[in-house]
Amino acid sequence: MPLPPPRISKSRRPSSPSPTTSPVANGNHFMAELPAPVNKDVDFANYFCTYAHLYYQKVMLTDPVRMEAYYNAVFKNPYHFRNKVVLDVGTGTGILAIWCAQAGAKKVYAVEATKMSDHARDLVKANNVDDVVEVIEGSMEDVLLPEKVDVIISEWMGHFLLRESMFDSVICARDRWLKPGGVMYPSHARMWIGPIRSGLCEQKWNEFENAMSDWHCFANNMESQYGVNMNVLTKPYLEENEKYYLKTSLWNNINPSQVIGTSAVIKEIDCLTATVDEIRELHVKFSLRIKQDRTRLSGFAGWFDVHFRGSTQNPAKNEVVLTTAPSEDNPTHWGQQAFLLHPSVRVNEGDELAVSFLMVRSKHNHRLMDVEFTSELQQSSGQRHLPVFSKFYIE
Amino acid sequence: MPLPPPRISKSRRPSSPSPTTSPVANGNHFMAELPAPVNKDVDFANYFCTYAHLYYQKVMLTDPVRMEAYYNAVFKNPYHFRNKVVLDVGTGTGILAIWCAQAGAKKVYAVEATKMSDHARDLVKANNVDDVVEVIEGSMEDVLLPEKVDVIISEWMGHFLLRESMFDSVICARDRWLKPGGVMYPSHARMWIGPIRSGLCEQKWNEFENAMSDWHCFANNMESQYGVNMNVLTKPYLEENEKYYLKTSLWNNINPSQVIGTSAVIKEIDCLTATVDEIRELHVKFSLRIKQDRTRLSGFAGWFDVHFRGSTQNPAKNEVVLTTAPSEDNPTHWGQQAFLLHPSVRVNEGDELAVSFLMVRSKHNHRLMDVEFTSELQQSSGQRHLPVFSKFYIE
Numbered sequence: 173m174p175l176p177p178p179r180i181s182k183s184r185r186p187s188s189p190s191p192t193t194s195p196v197a198n199g200n201h202f203m204a205e206l207p208a209p210v211n212k213d214v215d216f217a218n219y220f221c222t223y224a225h226l227y228y229q230k231v232m233l234t235d236p237v238r239m240e241a242y243y244n245a246v247f248k249n250p251y252h253f254r255n256k257v258v259l260d261v262g263t264g265t266g267i268l269a270i271w272c273a274q275a276g277a278k279k280v281y282a283v284e285a286t287k288m289s290d291h292a293r294d295l296v297k298a299n300n301v302d303d304v305v306e307v308i309e310g311s312m313e314d315v316l317l318p319e320k321v322d323v324i325i326s327e328w329m330g331h332f333l334l335r336e337s338m339f340d341s342v343i344c345a346r347d348r349w350l351k352p353g354g355v356m357y358p359s360h361a362r363m364w365i366g367p368i369r370s371g372l373c374e375q376k377w378n379e380f381e382n383a384m385s386d387w388h389c390f391a392n393n394m395e396s397q398y399g400v401n402m403n404v405l406t407k408p409y410l411e412e413n414e415k416y417y418l419k420t421s422l423w424n425n426i427n428p429s430q431v432i433g434t435s436a437v438i439k440e441i442d443c444l445t446a447t448v449d450e451i452r453e454l455h456v457k458f459s460l461r462i463k464q465d466r467t468r469l470s471g472f473a474g475w476f477d478v479h480f481r482g483s484t485q486n487p488a489k490n491e492v493v494l495t496t497a498p499s500e501d502n503p504t505h506w507g508q509q510a511f512l513l514h515p516s517v518r519v520n521e522g523d524e525l526a527v528s529f530l531m532v533r534s535k536h537n538h539r540l541m542d543v544e545f546t547s548e549l550q551q552s553s554g555q556r557h558l559p560v561f562s563k564f565y566i567e
Numbered sequence: 568m569p570l571p572p573p574r575i576s577k578s579r580r581p582s583s584p585s586p587t588t589s590p591v592a593n594g595n596h597f598m599a600e601l602p603a604p605v606n607k608d609v610d611f612a613n614y615f616c617t618y619a620h621l622y623y624q625k626v627m628l629t630d631p632v633r634m635e636a637y638y639n640a641v642f643k644n645p646y647h648f649r650n651k652v653v654l655d656v657g658t659g660t661g662i663l664a665i666w667c668a669q670a671g672a673k674k675v676y677a678v679e680a681t682k683m684s685d686h687a688r689d690l691v692k693a694n695n696v697d698d699v700v701e702v703i704e705g706s707m708e709d710v711l712l713p714e715k716v717d718v719i720i721s722e723w724m725g726h727f728l729l730r731e732s733m734f735d736s737v738i739c740a741r742d743r744w745l746k747p748g749g750v751m752y753p754s755h756a757r758m759w760i761g762p763i764r765s766g767l768c769e770q771k772w773n774e775f776e777n778a779m780s781d782w783h784c785f786a787n788n789m790e791s792q793y794g795v796n797m798n799v800l801t802k803p804y805l806e807e808n809e810k811y812y813l814k815t816s817l818w819n820n821i822n823p824s825q826v827i828g829t830s831a832v833i834k835e836i837d838c839l840t841a842t843v844d845e846i847r848e849l850h851v852k853f854s855l856r857i858k859q860d861r862t863r864l865s866g867f868a869g870w871f872d873v874h875f876r877g878s879t880q881n882p883a884k885n886e887v888v889l890t891t892a893p894s895e896d897n898p899t900h901w902g903q904q905a906f907l908l909h910p911s912v913r914v915n916e917g918d919e920l921a922v923s924f925l926m927v928r929s930k931h932n933h934r935l936m937d938v939e940f941t942s943e944l945q946q947s948s949g950q951r952h953l954p955v956f957s958k959f960y961i962e
Contacts (some may be wrong), residue, residue, distance in 0.1 A: 216609075230782070295797070299796055
């Protein structure tokens with residue numbers, strides 16, 4: 173039995189114009205639980221292996237929004253780096269570490285968990301900063317540095333900010349290695365949710381229906397041709413496909429005009445003080461106001477921004493913001509995370525949505541997320557609808 | 568840094584009309600070595616997880632060549648099953664086990680490593696053979712049966728037969744649980760190689776060249792815009808892409824007319840006596856004769872067949888063959904494995920190819936394979952060309 177289509181993938185297509193999904197088999201698991209211990213080898217097989225490819229590094233290095241933000245953050249605030257000791261968490265090819273050195277850092281420790289570290293070392297040398305940048309292969313949790321650092325820089329953001337749970341490693345680095353009064357790059361992060369309309373709703377629903385009608389043909393054929401009644405598997409097949417087509421959040425670059433109402437900040441993170449407990453589980457209530465008339469609420473989009481403001485003691489003179497909000501001119505490889513409702517809902521200008529949002533880590537993979545939305549529509553006429561509950565998986 | 572495109576996948580698209588590739592980062596590793604111990608959790612993350620999805624089970628259950636062969640093997644030789652004790656290695660949804668029960672088996676042990684076992688148990692019950700079929704969740708290497716068995720049935724074949732190394736588990740099952748005089752279903756397997764022409768050669772070469780010209784633009788931009796010279800990574804990027812586009816063997820359903828010469832059996836396996844040592848490394852020399860004039864040798868295709876002949880003591884009355892050879896009418900989800908030469912070679916009718924073939928398991932994943940071809944062309948005129956050496960990865 174040969175291995176079949178890559179329907180489960182350890183990775184996402186960030187640069188694709190069309191949405192992709194990648195489910196993983198889970199049961200119902202939205203209860204908060206103690207985090208399971210991580211098997212490092214499995215984590216490598218599922219996660220880090222991707223970053224060991226130059227192909228992926230190039231994808232990230234060719235996102236101009238990402239590149240400009242970090243470049244400006246460093247070079248417009250060089251006094252944060254000049255003669256300072258810097259730690260780069262997850263250096264990849266070493267670009268951020270090289271920039272820090274070019275901005276005048278005295279020493280840069282560039283930590284990388286994968287074999288990409290070899291390439292980083294070569295790149296550092298070829299750019300004549302090997303007297304400043306020391307590339308260290310290892311996971312941040314294990315690495316021992318000979319000194320504390322003035323600045324921690326890291327590009328740790330996953331889809332909808334927290335996917336990949338890489339910020340855990342940044343927190344660990346900060347708690348172990350940042351000097352009192354040290355600065356985080358970025359210093360702050362925010363998660364956003366906005367109401368959207370999207371043709372993907374119908375598309376995914378059609379795909380789901382096609383998958384099921386295909387199943388029924390298959391089941392009939394199995395009975396008539398091979399004498400095996402498959403009906404007992406129809407429900408689990410439906411559940412598997414419901415999860416895949418309808419409950420898996422989608423990578424998407426949304427046009428700003430698709431955002432049909434106000435957006436809400438659902439989480440603010442101060443990178444200098446945040447704890448893992450604070451991000452392990454998010455439970456937030458917020459309201460959104462519909463601003464387009466006679467439209468449909470297809471669901472919600474999630475995105476983030478991060479800010480480079482330095483610290484209160486040591487503020488950046490030139491603040492920089494990196495946003496992954498819907499944008500026609502400045503899309504990013506992060507895109508937005510779309511959570512689609514089935515069915516979508518008729519809405520009008522002035523309608524209010526009261527939303528209760530829960531996000532926890534997947535029981536099966538601490539780098540993936542399970543999400544719940546409970547949304548209650550109150551029409552501008554005053555009429556209230558029953559709350560709608562939807563589960564999603566960020567795979 | 569969000570996870571990027573699924574360029575590395577744990578799985579292949581068997582039913583797709585177009586070829587797909589899925590590389591994994593490896594170095595040069597064609598030396599025979601002692602097999603590394605397998606980390607079972609990693610093996611599950613990389614391999615078994617796929618089979619825990621009904622979607623994939625359905626892909627296999629809708630391959631008519633596969634289904635007909637096993638169905639006929641069982642029901643045209645029911646005396647091999649009637650009142651017999653049977654072991655099904657890797658039962659998946661339990662289809663083969665159900666068929667064995669329907670053919671009159673006294674007892675069927677159906678072993679499955681994934682949670683698919685729950686579905687198998689339900690299916691067995693719904694088809695009223697739960698008094699005969701016992702589904703056991705566990706890996707074949709660990710499972711304890713209360714008795715020895717008369718027949719072992721299994722659909723263990725991966726791409727080019729040996730990918731996935733699942734036959735190891737069948738061998739283990741046989742050595743531990745098959746009664747003397749017992750029968751293997753299938754009983755024999757053969758691996759084939761044939762010379763092919765294919766438009767994929769040029770396609771893959773173009774993709775490779777595009778990737779590299781894209782890299783050069785990227786590197787220029789990194790230098791001019793961000794002050795980092797990337798040239799030191801040009802060679803590793805080339806190597807990574809060479810591996811991905813040119814050295815990774817491709818899943819393909821080849822038209823028989825694309826096979827431009829004689830094919831050779833490169834390995835015969837007697838499932839009753841084969842050992843893991845015998846399949847861990849294949850080193851074979853063989854000749855192929857070109858049978859089309861003025862054509863190009865684009866490379867080689869590999870495929871397999873398996874035979875259901877029973878045993879010498881206990882032969883099948885109705886032999887069945889399952890072949891994955893190039894076929895217009897009966898393609899399979901296994902397709903053929905294409906190994907493409909860059910550049911392709913002009914050949915003519917009557918030319919002879921002397922081929923030396925080596926296949927070993929990947930050092931990084933015992934379920935994947937590394938392959939070497941050394942081919943020497945002797946033209947019908949008598950002129951000999953220098954041997955051409957090519958490495959490939961079966962990912």
